[in-house]
Amino acid sequence: MKPLRIGFGLLLAAVMSTAAASAQELQKLSIVIFGKPSLGAFLPPVIKAQKLDEKNGLSIDFEERPPDAYTAQFNSGEFQVGGSAALLTVGLADLRGVKVTYLFNLFDYWGTVVTSRPDIKSVKDLEGKDLAAAKGTTNYVMFDWFARQLGVDTSKLSVVNTATPGLVGYALADRATAVQLWEPAYAALHAKKPDIRTLDLKIQESWQKATGSRSIPYLGVAAHLDWAQKHKDLIPKLYAAYKEAGEWTVAHPDEAAKLIMPKGNDADHKAIANLIRAKERLGMNIRAAADVGKEIKSVYAAGKSIAFLPSMPSDATIYRGPVQ
CATH class of the missing domain: 3.40.190.10 (Periplasmic binding protein-like II)
Known part of the structure; x- marks a missing residue:
């Protein structure tokens, strides 16, 4: 019996050691997003419930903020990554001297x-x-x-x-x-x-x-430029987590609705599930910023034409590094 106990003990220790090592390997990442209900808060609960961050080697802490606090805390650098990054807001931040870059798009415009x-x-x-x-x-x-x-x-x-x-x-x-x-x-x-x-x-x-295009990039994930340059290895992992969350949401609208609006009633859940099925209104379009660079510049041009943007933002606001 004694050798068996020793063998079992060694096996258990090995399993615990492997689990601890796996936990340590997860890269911690803090992302600021708008509070619910918002498009920025649409996919994060799916990512966490399905553990898609951990699957991709990340441990993401999503921090909800109202819009004004989001903008202030992201632009100041208190949060280096923002998951409710409206494209024109990114462009305006750049023109005001905040060096940020749009990593990838999540949703196209609908209003x-x-x-x-x-x-x-x-x-x-x-x-x-x-x-x-x-x-x-x-x-x-x-x-x-x-x-x-x-x-x-x-x-x-x-x-x-x-x-x-x-x-x-x-x-x-x-x-x-x-x-x-x-x-x-x-x-x-x-x-x-x-x-x-x-x-x-x-x-x-x-x-x-x-x-000449039907794509209107609107809201996605952005980061401070120096963070993006230092953490190029994390960006594909982050993109994969969001991409898989989007695919899971589209495939499981009823289950996703309960995650997205956990305090809602049956009518609320039905409304969110129907929204997921109404692809045009939801506008989910998870794409690397570089893949929609032309469309992003068209959005900037629209903002400039109505004097929201004083000039065209820099090309650096469109992330060109690999996201896959």
Whole structure:
């Protein structure tokens, strides 16, 4: 019996040693993201629940922040990696002297305007009316561009500026003529008020006419340039974790919805699952920044054309290193 006990003990020690070594091999990474509900917080719970970070040699700590705190803490370098990186915000940071780079895209642009007022038939009808919006967001800036393509004088919109979480409340209470918002807020709103109407922005039509492309890079993962240069080995692992999370989410929409909105009810989960299935509205498009470099520059040009960006950001904002 004694040799058997010794053998079992050695085996157990070996297993524990291997497990400890594996744990030590995981590279710790802290990423700041917007709080729920947001596109930046869409895939992180899937990554953690499915342990896709560990599968790819990482141990990721996702830190949720409201938009203003996110921007301040990412731009200051308190967080070196940001997972709610709106592309125009990255470009603006660069122009203000913050050396950052867009590693890879997660979602293409989609936004809409909703109204309960029967007399509002198009975005043009909003001239001279009040519009609730989160005016400082990239999504609103892109809406401004698309509205102008439809001949809207956006200076005639009376914008009621509110924080992103307040947009659904404005729409539910009909406190403004219309509300500009995006996903996943739209899915949550539609679940609670299915009769609300959307105003067509003709997004794909206008973008293709202006740029020749249907892809509109919008939100992804960015990092400080010096971090990206020092940690080139981690970027493919990070990309793989997000890519696998996206594939799993699309393949398991009902299960993913419960992870994405853990405190939601059945109606909330159904709305998120339907959003995942509604590929155009979700716009998931996980691509290396270098693969959509032309489209990124088109987004910059759109931001510049409406004076959100004072000039074109540097090429360094488009990460050219390997992500796969």
